[in-house]
Amino acid sequence: MATRSAVPTSKPAGTRPPSPAEGPAGGGRRWPVLGAAVALSWALPLLLHTLSLDVVLIPVLVLAIASLIRVGGGLLDRLVVASFLLCGAVMAFGLLFSVWPWGLAPVPGTGLLLTVLSVSGWLAGRRPHIPLRLRGSDALVLGTVAVVWRYLHHPVAGKSAADRLAYFVTSEDRLGHFSYFDGIHHVGGYAFLHQEAAKAFMMTPAEAVYPQGSHFLLVWIDVLVKSSTDGGSALDMTHRYLLYVLAAYALFCGALVWAARWIGGPRLRGWRTAAVCATVTAVMMSGSMAQLVERGFDSETIGLLFLAVALALLVRPAMGRAEFVLVAVAALVSVTFVYNLYGVLVGLTLAAVLVVHRRRFAPRRRLVIGALAAGTLIAGLPSVFSVLTKLDVAKTSNLAGPMVIPDRPVFIGCGLLALAAASLPVNRRTGTGQMVLALVLGGTAVIGVFGAWQKLTIGYYSYYFEKLTAAGLVIALISLGVIGLMLQPASPTSGSRLRRRTGLLLRSGVATAAALALFGNVQWGVPSGWGHPSAWYDSPMVKWGRGEAKSDIGPPANALTRRDLKGVTSPVIALYSSDAYLNLKSTFLAQILTHQAGTMVGLYEVFYVKIGGPAAVDEKEYQASLGRLKSAIASCPTPPTVLVGDRRTADRLRQDLGSAGSAATVVYAPLT
DSSP states (O other), X not given: OOSSXXXXXXOOGGGSOOOTTTOSTTTTOOHHHHHHHHHHHHHHHHHHHHTTOGXXXXXXXXXXXXXXXXXXXXXXXXXXXXXXHHHHHHHHHHHHHTTSTTTTOHHHHHHHHHHHHHHXXXXXXXXXXXXXXXXXXXXXXXXXXXXXXXXXXXXXXXOOHHHHHHXXXXXXXXXXXXXXXXXXXXXXXXXXXXXXXXXXXXXXXXXXXXXXXXXXXXXXXXXXXXXXXXXOOXXXXXXXXXXXXXXXXXXXXXXXXXXXXXXXXXXXXTHHHHHHXXXXXXHHHHSGGGHHHHTTOHHHHHXXXXXXXXXHHHHSOOSOHHHHHHHHHHHHHHHHHHOGGGXXXXXXXXXXXHHHTHHHHGXXXXXXXXXXXXXXXXXXXXXXXHHHHTOOHHHHHTOOOOOOOOOHHHHHHHHHHHHXXXXXXXXXXXXXXXXXXXXXXXXXXXXXXXXXXXHHHTSSOOHHHHHHXXXXXXXXXXXXXXXXXXXXXXXXXXXXXXXXHHHHHHHHHHHHHHHHHHHHOOOTTOOOTTSSOOGGXXXXXXXXXXXXXXXXXXXXHXXXXXXXXXXXXXXXXXXXXXXHHHHHHHHHHHHHHTTOTTSOTTXXXXXXXXXXXXXXXXXXXXXXXXXHHHHHHHTSSSOOEEEESSHHHHHHHHHHHHHTTOOOEEEEOOXX
């Protein structure tokens, strides 16, 4: 181990004299200033709420945070860090919002957050200041978000409510995530703090054991969008929720591009920045990770988004001690609250930071460690609560399920290149180089140990192993920042400023095109030798954009939304088909559209019910399905309504269930 602390790649904000924006020490601590700031912190939310413009408070909060922190020299960097801190603060303060009398009402929550910012800025003696400097590569970060959003949003743009449901119900996982979103909306806080009330909206024991940070954050945003804690009809809520999820994936792709650039630091400039950013963009747009949207892995998507930003800021902590503590606590809270599996990676990275940059924190070591310990306690609270109540960690870790398998060659190859780049003497002497080594080796160890444990216990790699490998892909992609430093920078050219800028744009454009061709399978109009389109057109994101990933829920969705659920208050079992999986999704959809997804504990019994449609089934299949249906009915707290798409099946079920003493109401509900 080195005998001295590594030198950071950029000068931390805490080592320079105060700028005019910060003012002299204590110079901004005037009581009238504090009084005015606190008064405005409440007056603005009240005014915007009166005008039903509460959503404006989101950019107001981001800009307020950005004006007080001193991280990053450019506008985009400052806004990314501020947004990250806001998300962490909302989830942490959500523990308070969940138990105080006002719940998620817009004015009290945002008023408190703005007051905390006002008091913090006053105590720090900082005057609001936001850098307005833009970088050319900002266009690649923002362009990635825009292009991905364009592909993801295109199939649902202008569609009817029922047609949008075909993209919402692409898997039952999204229905489950929406039920958590719906439950938090109704109980006014984290479900694990309102378990009895939340059980009506989500299948037990999810109210106690599943990480709810992403759902809480989306509800908080939704309340501001609606300017009300009333989410409205479940059908409208599904559409807004789907838009939030699509936006989250687009932001995830953009966050990876930004994170790779942040890790590269000031030394990553010119065409090398374009090559790094475009490579990350190409991998995310053409690789398998876009299947996260189709498979309904919504919490994982948002968890990976926060993980990318958190790891980047910890790997290159170019900030003062106060900002570092805030960023570290936000990293612990946001990642662990949303997807606690990834909290281990944040914890290991944070430990490495404290070792690699130990001299930076030496003057205030106890204060820093104490603040981080407090943040760890807050971050771990929901997970500890779930483990001490109903979560079986060993059993859950080995669960089977549909998987999104990250591109193995990409994250293995990028990981190995990151090791090679970080081990070069010029990088190994820097804090960022040492942190990349620690991150890649630590992430590899975590994935390897978990995989070995699964092989030992169940004999194969299962559901959560692939979740961890997705985190491995994140580590590999953001490490491209240090790999980019291996490229030879362009030599300074003579001539006018316009000529130099033109040359830079041309080289950056060529590097971007090359990255999209090499890693995104883009042929740039060159015809294929086999006469068919390139692999780009077969990528999951492009297929989603063409509408090929939508569910077959169409006719049942029309029946449920336009006719069959009118006036129904009991639990609903929807058997429109002889396809058991379609019956499961139709039933689950009916439950969430009536805000009662938790009322049928035996929901997954319907997965084995293969009757309800016009297709004939033999007697053995009918009896097996009838037995499963009886189990599903018995799990309901009140007698359910059974919707059946085939008349003969409906008549027979009415007779058979009546003979068995079932109080269920069977209704013939044709799809046409």
